Amino acid sequence: MSGCANCSTDATAVGGCQNNGSCGTSDCNKMNAFDWLSHMGIPEVDKFDIVEVKFKGGRKDYYRNSGHLQLTTGDPVVVDVPNGHHIGYVSLQGELVRLQMQKRKIKNDDNILSIYRIATPKDLEKWQEAKNREVPTIYRGKQIIDEIKLSMKLSDVEYQADNSKATFYYSADDRVDFRELIKLLASEFKIRVEMRQISLRQEAGRLGGVGVCGRELCCSTWIHDFKSVTTSAARYQNLSLNPSKLSGQCGRLKCCLNFELESYMSALEDIPNIEKPLLTQAGKAKLQKTDIFRRLMWFSYNDDNNWHSIDCDRVKVIIEQNAKGITPFSLQQDQAFDGEIDTNKTNQDLELLDKKFANSRPKKKRKNRSRKSNPQNKGQETPQKRQNKPEDKPQNHKNKRPPKRSNNPQNAQGKNGAPPKETDPKTPKNQGNSRNKRRKPNRNKGPRGGENRNKPDEK
Numbered sequence: 001m002s003g004c005a006n007c008s009t010d011a012t013a014v015g016g017c018q019n020n021g022s023c024g025t026s027d028c029n030k031m032n033a034f035d036w037l038s039h040m041g042i043p044e045v046d047k048f049d050i051v052e053v054k055f056k057g058g059r060k061d062y063y064r065n066s067g068h069l070q071l072t073t074g075d076p077v078v079v080d081v082p083n084g085h086h087i088g089y090v091s092l093q094g095e096l097v098r099l100q101m102q103k104r105k106i107k108n109d110d111n112i113l114s115i116y117r118i119a120t121p122k123d124l125e126k127w128q129e130a131k132n133r134e135v136p137t138i139y140r141g142k143q144i145i146d147e148i149k150l151s152m153k154l155s156d157v158e159y160q161a162d163n164s165k166a167t168f169y170y171s172a173d174d175r176v177d178f179r180e181l182i183k184l185l186a187s188e189f190k191i192r193v194e195m196r197q198i199s200l201r202q203e204a205g206r207l208g209g210v211g212v213c214g215r216e217l218c219c220s221t222w223i224h225d226f227k228s229v230t231t232s233a234a235r236y237q238n239l240s241l242n243p244s245k246l247s248g249q250c251g252r253l254k255c256c257l258n259f260e261l262e263s264y265m266s267a268l269e270d271i272p273n274i275e276k277p278l279l280t281q282a283g284k285a286k287l288q289k290t291d292i293f294r295r296l297m298w299f300s301y302n303d304d305n306n307w308h309s310i311d312c313d314r315v316k317v318i319i320e321q322n323a324k325g326i327t328p329f330s331l332q333q334d335q336a337f338d339g340e341i342d343t344n345k346t347n348q349d350l351e352l353l354d355k356k357f358a359n360s361r362p363k364k365k366r367k368n369r370s371r372k373s374n375p376q377n378k379g380q381e382t383p384q385k386r387q388n389k390p391e392d393k394p395q396n397h398k399n400k401r402p403p404k405r406s407n408n409p410q411n412a413q414g415k416n417g418a419p420p421k422e423t424d425p426k427t428p429k430n431q432g433n434s435r436n437k438r439r440k441p442n443r444n445k446g447p448r449g450g451e452n453r454n455k456p457d458e459k
Contacts, residue, residue, distance in 0.1 A: 030208070030220060031058035033092045035073065050112060052092035052100060053079055056158050057169075057206035058220060060091060062106060066114040076119035078161070083192075087119050087127045087161040104224075123161065130159040137189060141168065144184050152176045155203045165192045171203050201226045204250035211248065218255055229253040236264050238290060267292045272315050279322050282330045299331055308332070 031054065049065050063079045065071065075090045092100065101108065119127075137157045145154060152172040159166050166189065170176075178195055185193045198206070205219035219226070234246055234257060248254045271292060277284040278299065285299035288307055297315055298307040310331050321328055328334045 030054075031060060031091070031222065031224065033096070035092060035094060035096055048093070048095055048098050050097050050101070050108065051077075051090055051115065052097050053077060053088040053115075054091040055086070055088045057156060058224075060224075061088075062097065062101060062112055064112050064114045065093075067117070069115065069118060071118070076124060078116040078119050078123055080113040080116060081160070084160055084162045084164045085116060087123060126163065127161040130161060130163040133163075133189075134159055137166065140188065141185060144188065145181065148181060148184070150176055150178065150181060152178070153203075155198070156206050159191075163191070165194060167194045167196055169196050169198050169203070169206065171198055171200055199226065200250040200252055201255070204248065209249050213256075217249065219250075223255060226255065227258060229255060229257050233257040233261050236261060236268065238292065264292060270295065271297075271312055272319060274315070278315070278318050278331070279327050280318070280330050281327055281336075285331055 033052070049068075050062050051065050051071060052060055053063050054060050061079075063077075069077075071077065071090050071093060073090055073093065076087055077090060078085050078087055134157045137159075138154060141154050141157065145152060151174065152170045154168060154170050156169040157166055158169070166185075168185070176197075182193050182195065201219055204217060205223070208220040209217050211217055229252070231241060231246075231253070233253075234241060237257070237260070239246065239257075246253055246257070271290060274287045274297075277286045279285075280301075283301035285301055285308075286303060287297060288300050289298040290296070291298075295312045296309045297312060298309045300307050308331050314331070318328060318331070321334075329336045
């Protein structure tokens, strides 16, 4: 059975794409593409002859199928590259390739290279030997960079299928002079070296990972054109400017901040711009928070902790009144009256939840208290019944520690409050010791070392 080398999918139980376990790519979920025009019945005579081929790290390029090969999505093909050949996987073909080329502004001219053939087992075996050199090359390359003390970060290495060239991907903040580095790498690995600088976003896309949303990174799954993200996008969405929350794994602002920015911008057109506090007879109302999609704005009087919410239409009315020199009575009403004031019900659902769980207690404690307090429970007694109920069974004194006796005979007490017994002056002083009390009494019931110890039993 054959399957995907990375996700170990079973080739005999493929459902959906029917690509025999190849998943259409060499990397799991790395820039995957779905041919949604495959069942449209497009004539094969006019089929687009350019194929999209995917390489390591989600890198894609376009090659011409000049030999009219019968290709399927996921097939390994040998393609023409400058100074040699390379192996990639077919990721997309047909009319969708034309649309992708138009989107990426790639012209259909003679600069597009061609596909040689479908990769044979020998080609794949030689390519696997070249790929096995990548991990040791990364470790050794980082050591060489540290020895030269260059301010750059080596992120990935890709060997060509014919084992004639290695591409080193690095990221750096400033421009780096790596001419000496190329000489050292070429002499170390005996191969032609190509240095390619990538951004931090592209580096995160090549390495991959899982974001805080629980899904794979967008830069490694479908984003190929990175747009600039600024902090203004977070301000428009009323997000806190916390760098640890707004930055992604690449250390830059998250790309998803631009996803809903257009919706927020269109919704902000109906939100009034508050440049100064609103003037009311209750005091100056300062803006604290704005709910863009619910069109609600929260204000507080004189920096008070209590917030009052009103809709945007009411805010516009108050701004017009302040511009004319009119001061309303409060945020909710223009004039004061003796009747009952309608309270704000915008947060009524939250207030009900707060009241519901304000005095909540664990269920176990409720059950225990109800059993003790309810005298009708079967098999249980109230404290009053326990006090009034006579003791039918005598107390067990075996497990109970005897009370401590005092040395003063006047204050001493016997069992159950009885007066103390008269002690014999001939008894030893250690008779009242607690150590002797714990020992079992003699059968003769005489004190240890007393007169009755050696006295014969009376018949």
